Amino acid sequence: MKPGKFLLLIYISLTLMIVPGCWSRRELNSLSISQAIAVDLEPDGKIVLTFLFVKPDSGQKQMGGGSGSGMSYVLVSEKGETLFDTQRDIYLSLPRKLFMGQNSLVIYSEQAARAGLGPLMDLFFRHKDFRLTNYVFVTRGKASDMLKFQPNLESNPVREIFGAITYAHMRVSKTIPKDIKDFLIDLGAPGIEPVLPEIELVPKLAGEELPQSGSSGGGGPSQKTKLRLAGMAVFKEDKFVDWLSPDETRALHFAVAMGHLGIEIIPGPSDKKLAVEIIGGTSKIKPIVKNGRLFIRIESTSAANIGETMGVKGIDNPDLINELNKETENVIRERIEKLVKKAQKEYRSDFMGFGSAIWREMPQYWKEIENEWDELFTEIPVEVVVKVDIKGIGMASDYSNER
Template sequence: MSKCKALCLLIILTILLSGCWSKRELNELAIVAALGIDKVDNEFDITVQVVIPGEISSKQPTSGRSPVITYHSKGATVFEAIRKMTTLTARKLYFSHLQIVVLGDELATEGIGKPLDLISRDHEFRNDFDVIVAHNATAEEVLNVLTPIEKVPANKMLNSLRTSEKSWGTTQSIKIDELISTLNNKETSVVMSAIEIHGDRSVGMEQTNVKKSKSTAVLKYAGLAVFKEDKYIGLLSEDESRSLSFLKDKIESTIETLTCPKGGTLSTEITHSKTKIKGKFKNGSPKINVSIDVNQNVGEVECDIDLTKEKSLQYVNKKTEELIKKRIEKTISTVQQNYRVDIFGFGEALHRTNPKEWKKIKKEWLTIFQELPVKVDVHVNTQGLGTMENSLVNKTEGE
């Protein structure tokens, strides 16, 4: 009797636990690589960049068509606009492979909180995609630009973002979950990478844009966008963006160019950077100390300097320290005076140091932040000189 019951239970479970009841075939889906959100009047204007699998396959020749197609529709909410897009697309939109979300300039200025609600809540959206903002452009215009090398423009935007972050330091990758968390954090303001279009935008959406050795329209990261609460208020310059990356301990590698004692320039490659931010209260007044330790290699020498001498290396170290310190101090001052929001995480540092004192100033933090004393110390160590000790240019000229 017990064997009969066990057999019946096994049969029932086999029927109920079938793994194919909710299957969706690839040829039934439109795979979305990028999503753009704009605000037009009182409606959300949604653009999706859908991959055409046959045009990016390496196993079959292309037909010469675009590797992606964009669709867009409007709605009172982001959810509504996406659903209305089914009247345009031949297949159901599939967002599980979404790589990047572009927020339009006008939308970002008005506020990004509401449009982000759906993509952070809906189960079809994973939390591993990046979010960027379009500078002086709409998200639709950005997603319409075709790119060389990377057939799918979403791949280009993502790869450029990560490569620049690792090798130059003017961009910062931010995932949707980190973005939502920072928006809900009253101590630190959001920054995210901004992208812009260089060249003729109308030609950028044509195939001719990728058939020339020099593209007519290109997508380029412009720096880091500053937000106050959920509103876009300004763009940091390239130098300011790098300074912020130093302060947030996000520099993996970058380049510094120094002036040599007798004229000419010398470039170094930062190979390691470690930043420590410590807050303290003195008689109830907050202060911040920033300590940055940097390792570098000499990358290029276009001046007369003998790098075999210890005195020369000390000069290179000192000049690099001064350059980084001066640029960071200028960036802090600019943000305090012009943007008046804490994008550096100084509030969090003070909170960690003394929660009791922080509680006293928390409500007035943005006002206090504008006059906050910040001391910056930079220590640089030059480790490598490359495969040559001195400049080949000067040797040749000496001969």
């Protein structure tokens, strides 16, 4: 072997011995692993960050059958001028290095959202550990309170919230999951304003309250309230405007094809009511220029089943099914029309994405009206076309028969 190649081989071998070292490793037992962050804004403009950390030995205690008197997580809060400054001051109360790579939720108070979420998200999409797939919520009260309730089934509030948002929108359609990436995309896209899901704590019903064992000392999580996901927060650019109710959120699902699922209560014969289960569908927002005038057409098509008859007879009658199709269409159409009116006249926020539809379908026309869209949006005529097809009536016949 030539001397030059031999020296090169030695150099490469020595380099390989040095380079693979774990220079950037982070030992698990040296980290404070954050699972949720609550962001509150005080009247004086100070930011309050609250982190939920899972205790490192909580899993061992649960597997070992401990007393269960202690919580498996801890909350740590700090106050500061900016998010970055406040996040660094958390170290004044932490015995380990903060790690946000496993964080899954960010909750903002209404006051913080009114001030504008753009500056209050800047740290998160710049931080090397933070993932933009974190779910984002807005709450009417203090954001930190949303990390203090007693979870029903899970070991900590974060897992309870994460599970609820994962399944609720697929079964109920009264909420819409959004992550930081979704918010930033809507914020930067033309012709659409962001929305974020609302999260709140509501009093437990009488049948839900269980007797507490041991002392009921203060400082622990509230056992008189429970998590509830219902409705959405509407924004104009990055600033909070107002709330959508659960029914208005359902209308948003139907209008923009975020999900055609859930239950509609429909009037039936003899003043009885039926539950119609929406099982799927499609929607399209169509911008149309006719005779030089722009208008929007919302086309919503849904498939459905009869979920509950509440004593209505003859549910297999084709004439009754046709009547129920029309009643369901009327309910959905009226709901969408009310939402459009609220968006245009009250909130003046194009969170349904009419402008975005124009930008996609008529890019040249959008360039002509883009600068005037805020005013044009409030006056543009909107036509709502709804089609419902009830395909199934269930496996059971009428539960009682005339004798």
